[in-house]
Amino acid sequence: MLRSILQRLLMLIPVLIGITLLGFLLLQVVPGDPVERAMGTRASAEEMDAMRRQWGLDQPMWRQYLLFLRDCITGSFGTSLFHKLPVSTLVLERLPFTLAIVAYSTVLALLIAMPFAILAALRRGGMVDLAIRQLFVFVIALPPFWLCFLFILWLSLGLGLFPTGGIGDGLVQNLHRLFLPSLVVGLSTAALIQQSLRATLIETMSADYVDTARAKGLSRVQVFTRHILRNSLISTISIVGVRIGWIIGSTVVVEKIFSVPGLGSLLIDAIVSRDFPVIRGLTVIFAMLVVLVNLLTDIAYSIADPRVSLD
Secondary structure: OHHHHHHHHHHHHHHHHHHHHHHHHHHHOOOOOHHHHHHOOOOOHHHHHHHHHHHOOOOOHHHHHHHHHHHHHHOOOOEOOOOOOEHHHHHHHHHHHHHHHHHHHHHHHHHHHHHHHHHHHHOOOOHHHHHHHHHHHHHHHOOHHHHHHHHHHHHHHHOOOOOOOOOOOOHHHHHHHOHHHHHHHHHHHHHHHHHHHHHHHHHHHOOHHHHHHHHOOOOHHHHHHHHHHHHHHHHHHHHHHHHHHHHHHHHHHHHHHOOOOOHHHHHHHHHHHOOHHHHHHHHHHHHHHHHHHHHHHHHHHHHHOOOOOOO
16 A cells, blocks of 8 residues: 555656646736736836846746746745745645635534435435435535525524634634534535435445345344445545545635635635735645545545555
8 A cells, every 4th residue: 555655646746747837827828917916007117127027027937937846846835926925834824724624614514414314315215305305406506605695694693603704712713713614615515425325325225235234133223333334434435535625625715705814815815916926836735735635535445445456
């Protein structure tokens, strides 16, 4: 397994290089000049040219890319044009809040999906099963930003159960304040997990080894927990791993709406201000997080199911 992990890590090098190149080239065609954004329309052409030379924007594209690639390799990811700080410093300040939402929403998704999936599988074909499936289809169809405003109006302003945004001091306050953004992000993931786990549970119930377990005299609870649920949860690992990549991307809008100082809100602010080093650095960092999660998912799946080879 260690050899396979090292091989996978080496294979990620050209992938990350391609991501840096793609992220750099896409910004070249995006309209907007960071110098004009920073200095305004009253600045003279000479002042704008001086600022471009200071920021290195007058260099050829190939040289700008090599400098950006050097910053990625050194881990600084460049210097923010507006914060005047290394991008890595800004990322380290805000990364914990984004990771907290990712982990929090994943836990909430599992806590929501598993009971409904088990209930739907045990009552398959009935009214309960149909109602649960229709409910989660409705959840998938709801846009996350609309859920944000709905929860703010209902749970925050209406019932006063949660704050409208921001972060707190300490673990308890942060768990309370990050509940709504994590719930919004986790609901659509919960819907996919519920559908997948329900189908796997129904399929596992008809397996031969389940009939053998019943023939041995095990109780219904023992058969379900030891043989049906345990084997069905293996496929859930893949669903969670794939959706975490989506969760990381969906935090961008949710963090901004709930005023969470994470990487998502930093990215939106950088796009508005045309802070190209921050945009390029965050693009690479988001991609690295997704790639790392996929690798960890494959490792976890191979551990949970020894029949699956990591190669």
